[in-house]
Amino acid sequence: MPKVKLSEYATNTVKEVCASFNNSEGELINVLHQVQQKLGYLPAEVQELVAKELNMSAAKVYGVVTFYSFFTMVPQGENPISICMGTACYVRGAEQVLDEFKRQLKIEVGETTTDGKFSLSALRCVGACGLAPVVMVGEKVHGRVAPTDVRKIISECKDGCLT
Amino acid sequence: MADYKMHILVCGGTGCRASQSDKIVETFKTELEMHGLDDEVKVVATGCFGFCEKGPIVKIIPDNTFYVQAGVVDVKDIVEEHIIKGRPLKRLLYHDPATKSQVTDTAHIDFYKKQVRIALRNCGFINPENIEEYIARDGYAALGSVLEMKPSEATQMVKDSGLRGRGGGGFPTGLKWEITAKEKSDQKYVVCNADEGDPGAFMDRSILEGDPHSVIEAMAICGYCIGAGKGLVYIRAEYPLAINRLKIALNQAREFGLLGNDILGSGFDFDIDIRYGAGAFVCGEETALIHSMEGYRGEPTVKPPFPSVSGYLGKPTNVNNVETFANIPVIFNKGVEWFKSIGTENSRGTKVFALAGKVNNVGLIEVPMGITLREVIFDIGGGIRGGKKFKAVQTGGPSGGCLTEQHLDTPIDYDNLIAVGSMMGSGGMIVMDEDDCMVSIAKFYLEFTLDESCGKCTPCRIGNKRLHEILVKITSGNGIEEDIERLRVLGNVIKETSLCGLGQTSPNPVLSTLDNFYDEYLAHVNDKKCPAGQCKDLVHYEINANACTGCTLCFRNCPVGAISGEKKMPHYIDQSLCIKCGVCFEKCRFKAISIV
Ligand SMILES: Cc1cc2nc3c(=O)[nH]c(=O)nc-3n(C[C@H](O)[C@H](O)[C@H](O)COP(=O)(O)O)c2cc1C
Ligand code: SF4
Ligand code: FES
Numbered sequence: 001m002p003k004v005k006l007s008e009y010a011t012n013t014v015k016e017v018c019a020s021f022n023n024s025e026g027e028l029i030n031v032l033h034q035v036q037q038k039l040g041y042l043p044a045e046v047q048e049l050v051a052k053e054l055n056m057s058a059a060k061v062y063g064v065v066t067f068y069s070f071f072t073m074v075p076q077g078e079n080p081i082s083i084c085m086g087t088a089c090y091v092r093g094a095e096q097v098l099d100e101f102k103r104q105l106k107i108e109v110g111e112t113t114t115d116g117k118f119s120l121s122a123l124r125c126v127g128a129c130g131l132a133p134v135v136m137v138g139e140k141v142h143g144r145v146a147p148t149d150v151r152k153i154i155s156e157c158k159d160g161c162l163t
Numbered sequence: 164m165a166d167y168k169m170h171i172l173v174c175g176g177t178g179c180r181a182s183q184s185d186k187i188v189e190t191f192k193t194e195l196e197m198h199g200l201d202d203e204v205k206v207v208a209t210g211c212f213g214f215c216e217k218g219p220i221v222k223i224i225p226d227n228t229f230y231v232q233a234g235v236v237d238v239k240d241i242v243e244e245h246i247i248k249g250r251p252l253k254r255l256l257y258h259d260p261a262t263k264s265q266v267t268d269t270a271h272i273d274f275y276k277k278q279v280r281i282a283l284r285n286c287g288f289i290n291p292e293n294i295e296e297y298i299a300r301d302g303y304a305a306l307g308s309v310l311e312m313k314p315s316e317a318t319q320m321v322k323d324s325g326l327r328g329r330g331g332g333g334f335p336t337g338l339k340w341e342i343t344a345k346e347k348s349d350q351k352y353v354v355c356n357a358d359e360g361d362p363g364a365f366m367d368r369s370i371l372e373g374d375p376h377s378v379i380e381a382m383a384i385c386g387y388c389i390g391a392g393k394g395l396v397y398i399r400a401e402y403p404l405a406i407n408r409l410k411i412a413l414n415q416a417r418e419f420g421l422l423g424n425d426i427l428g429s430g431f432d433f434d435i436d437i438r439y440g441a442g443a444f445v446c447g448e449e450t451a452l453i454h455s456m457e458g459y460r461g462e463p464t465v466k467p468p469f470p471s472v473s474g475y476l477g478k479p480t481n482v483n484n485v486e487t488f489a490n491i492p493v494i495f496n497k498g499v500e501w502f503k504s505i506g507t508e509n510s511r512g513t514k515v516f517a518l519a520g521k522v523n524n525v526g527l528i529e530v531p532m533g534i535t536l537r538e539v540i541f542d543i544g545g546g547i548r549g550g551k552k553f554k555a556v557q558t559g560g561p562s563g564g565c566l567t568e569q570h571l572d573t574p575i576d577y578d579n580l581i582a583v584g585s586m587m588g589s590g591g592m593i594v595m596d597e598d599d600c601m602v603s604i605a606k607f608y609l610e611f612t613l614d615e616s617c618g619k620c621t622p623c624r625i626g627n628k629r630l631h632e633i634l635v636k637i638t639s640g641n642g643i644e645e646d647i648e649r650l651r652v653l654g655n656v657i658k659e660t661s662l663c664g665l666g667q668t669s670p671n672p673v674l675s676t677l678d679n680f681y682d683e684y685l686a687h688v689n690d691k692k693c694p695a696g697q698c699k700d701l702v703h704y705e706i707n708a709n710a711c712t713g714c715t716l717c718f719r720n721c722p723v724g725a726i727s728g729e730k731k732m733p734h735y736i737d738q739s740l741c742i743k744c745g746v747c748f749e750k751c752r753f754k755a756i757s758i759v
Contacts, residue, residue: 028458033400033439067460067617068441070400087363087557087593088519090607096744100722103742123401124362124611127177127369129519130215130526134181141181147744148720 006045013038014046018053025056028064032071041075077112077119079157081105084134086125093146094133098122100147101135104154118157167205169246170224174287176211176372176527177365177404179218183235184208187219190238195246204246207296210373212287213527214274217257222287227268230255260523260545274524274543279505281513282329282489283529286373291408294415297376303421305495309384310429317495318344318388324494324502325511330356330447330484331562331589331664333510333577336491339481343389343471346479351391353382354475354482356452357398357405360444361560362611364517364591367485369527371398371405374489375412379435381491383422386433389481394435397452401442409437444561444615445665447589449474449482451617462617463663484589486515506532510576514587520557520594521548530575537571540594551596555679559588561608561615562668564675565601584675586668600697601680602687606634608672616665623666626657630673639700642688651677696758699743703759706747708733710755717747717756 006014017034021027031050036042042065051058065071083089083098102108105118112119126134131143135153142153173179173188191206212220217231221241228251230241237255244250256265257272269275280286289296297303309317322337343351355378359367371378382394398406413435416422424432438456445451446461453475455461474480490512494502506512510532516539519525523545530539536556540546547553555565564585566573573579577587595604609631618624633650636642654670654677661667677684686692693701706717706726713731725741728734736747748756 026458029439029441029455030458033441063460064458068443069614070441085362087560087591087607088517088525089363091520091593091595091599091604099742100744103722124360125365126181127365127402128181128215129363129365129517130178130218131181132519132525143181146749147722147746148750151722 006049010039010046011049014049015053018050023054025054028054028056028061029068032061032065036071041072043073074110074112074119075116078117079137080119080121081153081157082121082123082136084124084126084128084132084136085122086129086132088125088129089133092132096147097133097135097145097150100150101154104150118154167203169204171204171206171241171246172209172222172224172287173206174210174212174218174220175208175291176215176218176286176369178211178215179220180404182219184219186235187221187233187238190235191242194238194242198242198247200242200246207290208292209289210286210291211283211369211527213278213283213529214272214524215526216524220287221255222269226251227270229257229267229269229272231257273545274526274528277534277538277543278529279513279531280529281493281502281505282370282377282486282515283373283527284493285377286369286527289374291373291375292411294376294412294419297374298419301496302376302492303380303419305492306380306383306387306421307427308495309387310427310431314344314388314390317384320499321388321491321494323499325506325509326487326490326494326502327510327577328484329486329490329514329589331559331587333587336483336487339471339483340385340388342469343391343479343481346472348479350393350476350478351389352475352478352480353385353389353391353394354449354452354456354470354480355382355394355396355485355488356447356449356482357396357402357485358440358444358447358452359399359485359589360447360615361589361591363519363593364560364589366515366517366527366590368402368405370485370489370515371402372408375405375409376416377492378409378485378488379412379416379422381488382435383426383433384491384495385481385483385488387431389479391479391481392432392434394433395438395456395475396435397438397440397446397456399440399442406437406439413437443617444611445617445663448663448665451663452482453480460617462619463665465662486590507574507576509578514575514590516558516590516592518544518592518594520592521551521596521599522546522594523548532576533574535572535574536566539575539592540571544594547594547596551598553594554597554599555595555601555604557585557593557595557604557672558591559586559668559671560591561611562586562664562671563588563591564671565595565604565679566675567679584678585671598695598697600638600693600695601676601683602634602638602693603695603697605673605676606631606638609634609669612665612669616669620660620662620666622657622660623662623669626653626661627666627669629653630657630670634673637684637687638693638698640687640691640698644685644688647677647681647684647688650674702743703738704736704741704743704745704748705757705759706734706736707755707757708735710753712753712755714752716750716752720746720750722746 221230451461711733
């Protein structure tokens, strides 16, 4: 992966967050949560800086980032689409919905479209099993989604982007 | 709830909020203000009512009218008709499918009739963001009385109640407290396990969203009993609503002197912090959870030492599940004998389940132990959707098994479920119908396990991968009969040799479907057929020319243009283009499309 230089904003953000946890190694997960919340994702350069600030090895930081599915090393699309693949949604046809999103967006789970507009992820139980299958676009929950609704959901996002 | 004449309770659980219940609350407030009623009628966003299927739910107190599937557009009518004129709004009442009549209150809705609410006692009744409402319903009374007892006396009461851990293992809670209490240490910890990794389950999250104080109170009681000064709640960062309500509750408890130094003048100091998980199922396992709280990868370690001896930062740590804690205050308030009167000999009390899948009433339920699966699925759950046939019910999530028709009359408790090849688990209960392929279900759970295995030990990391490969082979039509036996042998080896509970239980979905649906495996392997019609590689869709009316509905809905035909003439599917999404099959109104 080519190295990019972190922006001043990113560098300062990481330093501030680490400092707010007293640069303590035991707070690594909390640090990563806050950094990801502020920067959107955790690329290698950010992880190296976190390692330096907390005085631990970059390998350890990387080990933690890759262990937990909540942490991501790639930027999310403008419209992060998550399909619930919890059991309740699965038995009500979530896989077919997921397949249709993959087909229409031409990306796999964990990827972002080249124009940066959409990213696709699978998550496990949103807590709205009564509405299964559930699709989330950002914070918005779409319930009882059928494969035939996929086109509409995508075009709604596109309209949203323009305005 | 003193000064107001009426209360409007609106479900503010995750499910109903997804259907805009927060907007309903706002609209009620503006509408009441417009009519100058905001001094007399109070709007409360509560926790989950449980009846998620029919959400958003709105309940009017004192007359207990229960409105289902309410929308923002209905608010005006509820205020003008019900609140002002006192006439219930018929169109929003629950419609009983059996009697075909309308039902006004929960006492007469089948979904609620067989439920007994202990852990969920306050969910759907109080505003979880207001400690006074919790206190008004006996909140913190248990803590008050425990602080006047000796710790050992209080622990003995928990022991006598027969309460067992609701997080899956079913370990006797009082005994765990006693063991941790006996350890000598300058610091001990109380940990609440709110990781809830079972995909398709939302019990613990709903308790924290709907009644956070009950967990806080119980943790303080536990702290007093075991001699701990500090509590930690381990919760997933993905549950923003639960986290937010918990934070509010913690602050209020501190303001009221129910957390902090010298609680209620007893000299007992206790406070609670939140630790965030980051989406890893194995972190629900207690040793992994502790490593995660310490900032490391959440990998389990061999027990012993158990956390009660050496846990968080090497100190004695008592780990309990959210629902386990939620039971504690009630045991003290209502007494050990009362608690023991509910449930069965070896499984006292109730269990909360997230009932989901192909039942009519998806939702959060709490039932006395000893109730049968049939009662849960058919009386509470309202039977199978769309008049289909019941096929299986899965309990225990990725660690559990699939039970069938023949198990429907088994009374649910820890020991019975294990005896029939499943387990209680944390409370996910997924119902499946004739359209569900059991081999695919086993594959689905194994995919989950593969994603979630921490990789520390070989049987789980590699063994499950091999199991999964065999299942893929079978579902894609390349299986041979020996594969079935290999599944069984390998599954048992993984169970026996894995390090932690995840690996030790991960083959259960495969083994239990092998036991109960052997013929279905055989059909995939020998006849290259998927009896449920789900395995894409083994089926194709065909239009029956005699039944097709040429309505063009399938033609218009097919996402890849694989269907052609003239209007009013039979249509036909080009198999080379078909992606087997099943849309045409779902859409056809004349049953002209079949899966073969
Ligand atoms: C793979 C795995 C996942 C688990 N996930 C959870 C969980 O999500 N929530 C939970 O309370 N317990 C979970 N447990 C059980 C815990 O290890 C522990 O037994 C429990 O939190 C103890 O609390 P209890 O006695 O109150 O049930 C899990 C266990 C295993 C092996
Ligand atoms: S059984 Fe699986 S999850 Fe548990 S320690 Fe081994 S690899 Fe990790
Ligand atoms: S399984 Fe999808 S919301 Fe619960």
